[in-house]
Amino acid sequence: MTSTAPTPSHDGATPPVIKAVIPAAGLGTRFLPATKATPKEMLPVVDKPAIQYVVEEATRAGLRDVLMVTGRNKTALEDHFDRHWELEQALEAKGDQLRLARVRKSTSLANVHYVRQGEPKGLGHAVLCAADHVGNNPFAVLLGDDLIDARDRLLEQMIAVQQERGGSVIALMEVPQDQVHLYGCAAVERDGDGDVVRVTGLVEKPDPADAPSNLAVIGRYVLDPSIFDVLAKTPPGRGNEIQLTDALQERAASTEPGGGVHGVVFRGRRYDTGDRLDYLKAVVRLAVEHRELGSDFSGWLEEFVAGREDVSQGSPVA
Numbered sequence: 390m391t392s393t394a395p396t397p398s399h400d401g402a403t404p405p406v407i408k409a410v411i412p413a414a415g416l417g418t419r420f421l422p423a424t425k426a427t428p429k430e431m432l433p434v435v436d437k438p439a440i441q442y443v444v445e446e447a448t449r450a451g452l453r454d455v456l457m458v459t460g461r462n463k464t465a466l467e468d469h470f471d472r473h474w475e476l477e478q479a480l481e482a483k484g485d486q487l488r489l490a491r492v493r494k495s496t497s498l499a500n501v502h503y504v505r506q507g508e509p510k511g512l513g514h515a516v517l518c519a520a521d522h523v524g525n526n527p528f529a530v531l532l533g534d535d536l537i538d539a540r541d542r543l544l545e546q547m548i549a550v551q552q553e554r555g556g557s558v559i560a561l562m563e564v565p566q567d568q569v570h571l572y573g574c575a576a577v578e579r580d581g582d583g584d585v586v587r588v589t590g591l592v593e594k595p596d597p598a599d600a601p602s603n604l605a606v607i608g609r610y611v612l613d614p615s616i617f618d619v620l621a622k623t624p625p626g627r628g629n630e631i632q633l634t635d636a637l638q639e640r641a642a643s644t645e646p647g648g649g650v651h652g653v654v655f656r657g658r659r660y661d662t663g664d665r666l667d668y669l670k671a672v673v674r675l676a677v678e679h680r681e682l683g684s685d686f687s688g689w690l691e692e693f694v695a696g697r698e699d700v701s702q703g704s705p706v707a
Contacts, residue, residue, distance in 0.1 A: 403555055404526040406548045406611060407454055409447035409499075411531050412515035413440065414460035414506040419664050430533045431465050432668070435676050439662050440466060441495055442536045448499050450544040452529055455499045456522045458506050458515045470501045511630025516612070517620040525614050527551055530633075532608025534663040536671060541657030544609060550585055551611040556649030557640055559588065560609035562659065569597050572605035573634040575652055584654040588641045591650075593627045593634040604652065606634065607659060615647030616640060 417429030430440035576590035641650040660671035
């Protein structure tokens, strides 16, 4: 693969971030049987599929060119972001402008493109599949398991840090020490005031005793395109997959153009849809904040929880 180090613009500025990549090729095995025929990215979170929240976040940050890295049985993603003429005509005939606007919103959010990963070789390989589409500019990667509240402009902050300091930027979040083994974990040095740190090392899912910190890598990245050259020669790592963490570790230690990794420590609202319990928590948290449903749902939820002690315990629901 030829070098993809960023070429400065005529005024020497860092090239702009204009594209987003959303890896969406996973099988969703933790949600079986619900995901046997439905992509996990299409599971509803209140009244929108999870993937729509992610695309909306990208477009809020000005990234309207979105590439989804998909696999087999993911055509529902393409259908969701495509026009549904029959449904639109039926809603128009009814005069149902509210639902018509909701249906059309997903089709006008962004210019969505698709590429197939082909083989399940890990997140690093999924990002590598975006090389031809991304080209020679820095780009954002958004994982669908992490939903960031629309009021917290994490991605915008990360883009600003990348434009100012170059290299790559990752999102970090403090987690309890007994949970660091679930994440990639970062060793960092303070880089001035605020929540921006310099990343000196990364470990994928470390034993808590060996973790360099309690700063976990969450699913937002703004990457220099030089990452593609590194990924192309990164051998399979943990789980026999090409790990993005391993490539970022190499970039963190590099002084070459495009090298260096910074982290933004996020202290806002994150909704984890990665497993069944966290998915249910995410649905509840977003439902109580919903502008149309929140008040009624919150009232019902309080009554339900208060009444739980009075309910006789039967067999659990499978």
